[in-house]
Amino acid sequence: MQKLLIKNIHTLHQVRENITTPIRGEAMKEVPVLHNAWLAIEDGIIVDYGNMEEFPGISDWKNLEVIDAENKNVFPCFVDAHTHLVFAGNREQEFVWRLQGMSYQEIAQRGGGILNSAQKLRETAEVELFELAQQRIRLLIKMGTGAIEIKSGYGLNTEAELKMLRIIKKLKEHFHIPIKSTFLGAHAIPSEYKNNKEKYIEIICNDMLPKIADEQLADFIDVFCEDGYFTAEETEYIIEKGIHYGLKGKIHAEQLSHSGGIEIGVKTKCISVDHLEYATDKDIQLLKNSTTIPVILPGAAYFLNLPPAPARQMIDNDLPLAIASDFNPGSSPSANMPMMMSLACVMNRLTPYEAYNAATINAAFAMDTPNVGWIGIGNFANFFITDKSVTPVTFAYHFAHPLIEQVFIMGKSIS
């Protein structure tokens, strides 16, 4: 057994007991902490913590590493519950076109957007995609992220969707952070089926899904419910098929217009609905009577210059909001979670404490890994060390500053 003790922690953040549901409404305004703390880890799992003044002492030194935090702070890692990090190339050209006045939809109609990424992905070998994805995950861990959800959806045919999902499966085996895999065959209509969407939906449901279930390649099913992509009815049909094959639902909902994705998400008991820029008061009421977690993606709203999602109203209505990066080459080419928190504060009017809870513990629930993103006994020891001056406010305040000094994954230092 490998043991690690971190002693002399100035402030241990996000310390909680017996958490079984995400934090909602008013409770999101607080982040519980322990001052002058120690933290004990065994085989990558948090086994105990406490105050230095009540430290019981060390009875067994065997395989024990002791780290003196020298009065620095410890935070659990961020959780990124929505990414598209397996992709080939980049879409810098589209970024420049958008700055010159073209809309995301106009670019998509010209074969840019998701279809552009699909073409690049199909042409790129699995080994190369795996290498690129590994590099991105290493970078994201350095930025303090300790759990990620990754979607397919740049394949858009059976072969390429399975290729993406097999890469995600290999990433799960390769990294010691929780990774969840989402099948997003319904991300766009591939050009081969642009005049026959029904046929593509049939392929998703009757060809891709059975194969994915057979190889156990996905945890979740997701649909881009949007004008020009998949309607609410089609979304419901595809999500239900995924549920039939044992997957939990997620929906890209109300991003560019109000398309009814939230209503379908609630109806089909999805684990989360994501984006939500065009969510209405009625949608907020629907979410209140559900277990579906609203996830905002402020990086995409910023990068596409969209109106901010009504996240303030969601928290004021007692919802358990989560924040994710949406890391992808088109609409959010950054996976920096502190930056996402800062955007959520400035654009969506969250308090920094709300943003911090949304990017850690609530995000963990949004990706069905409740044992990460907070300090609790039995949780994964994925955490990082900062200067003692850093609080949850600092991440949003000193936006994009490198505040993280050392990251630990499963109790091991990553350098």
Ligand code: NIG
């Ligand atoms: O979450 N909204 C749809 N899908 C992605 C965008 C993907 C892309 O543009 O490549 C998103 O923003």
Ligand code: FE
């Ligand atoms: Fe997305």
